[in-house]
Amino acid sequence: MPETPRSEPQAPLIWSNALMFALTAAAALVLVPWYGLTHGFSGADWGVFVFFLVANGMAITAGYHRLWAHRAYEAHWSLRALYLLFGTMALQNSVFAWCSGHRTHHLHVDDEDRDPYSARRGFWFSHIGWMLREYPSGREDFSNIPDLRKDRLLAFQHRYYVPLAVGLNFGLPLAAGLLFHDVLGMLILAGVLRLVWSHHVTFFINSLAHMWGSRPYTEDNTARDNPVLAVITYGEGYHNFHHIFAHDYRNGVRWWQWDPTKWLIASLQVLGLTRRLKRTPVFQIQRALLAMQFRRAQARLARLPASGAAAHIESLRARVAHEYESFLAALAEWARVKEQRLAEKKRAVLEQWEPARLQRSLREIERRLSRQLRRMRVLQAQLA
C-alpha cells in the first residue's frame, strides 16, 4: 500500500465532471432497482447492456490504451473507427486527452507532482478525484502525442467530443430501446448502468491496480499484477508487467493469464485487421523476473540472524549466491552471443547454418533461465 497520502490543496472544482459522475452514479443506484422491481428488465435489455459494456471496455483497452497510447500494434482503419465509436461512448474523454495523460502517467509514474493519477496520492485521488478538480498535475499538454495529432479522425473526435459523446450515450441505447420496445429499460440499463460500471472498472486500473496485488517484475513503481482485477478489466489487471513492458500488446503475458484484449488483438491479426504486434523478448521477461527473485531472496536472507545461524540457513545462503553467479554468467553469455550475431551480420558473411547456431545458443540460455526461475521459486519458499 502507498504511504499516507499528503493533504491536497483545494484546486478549483470541475463542475461538469463532478455533476456527470455524481448524477450518473445516483441515477444508477436509484433507477436500476426501481425499474427492476416495478417493471423488470427484459433479456434484450441485459443483452444490449452486456454488448455495450464489453464494446466500451474493449475500445478503451485495445483502442485507447494499447493501440493509441502505447502503439503496441497497428490496426486497420475499420477497426480504428469501431474503437473510436465505442471509445467515445465510454465517456472517458478524447483519445488526445486520454493518451496524453496516460503517457505522462507512464513516464512519471507515482510522482505526486507529475503523474496525473499518482496512486501515492491515495485511492480516491487515483480513482476519480484527479478528474474532479483542476490539479496542476492534470494540466493538458499534448506535446507528447505528436503521432496522434497527425490523425485527422482523432482530431475530429477531439474537436467534437462533447456532442459526439452525449449523442452516442443517448442515441445508441435509445435506438436499441426502440428496436426492442423498451426505451426506458434500455436507457437505464444499457445507458446509465453500463456507463457507470464501465467508468469505475477502468478507474480501478489507476487506483486498485496500483495498490492491490503482486509485483513479480519490478518494485520500482506501485503497479501490481492482480488476476481478479484482470477478469473485470479485460486483462488490464496485469499492471506490473504492463508498467515495465508497456509496448507489449499483452498485459497478461502468459498464455493462461486472463487477457481478452490480447486475445482480441491476436485473433484479429488472422483477419488482417491488426498487424505488427509487439512482443517483449522472452529473455527480457526472464531477466526481470529473476532480478526480482534475487532482490527478494537477498532481503529475506538479510533478515535472518547473522550469528549462530543454523547450518540450513548457511546452505540456503550458499545456494542463493551460487544461483546468482550462474544468473550473471547467463546474462554475460547472452550479451556475448548477441554481440557475435551482430558482428556476423555486419560482416555480411553469414553462412546458412550460422544464425541457426547462434539462435540455438540463445534459446538454450532461455531454457537455462527458466529452469533457474523454478529453482529460485523453491528456494524462495524455503526462505519464507
Ligand SMILES: [Zn+2]
Ligand atoms: Zn498505471
Ligand SMILES: [Zn+2]
Ligand atoms: Zn499503459
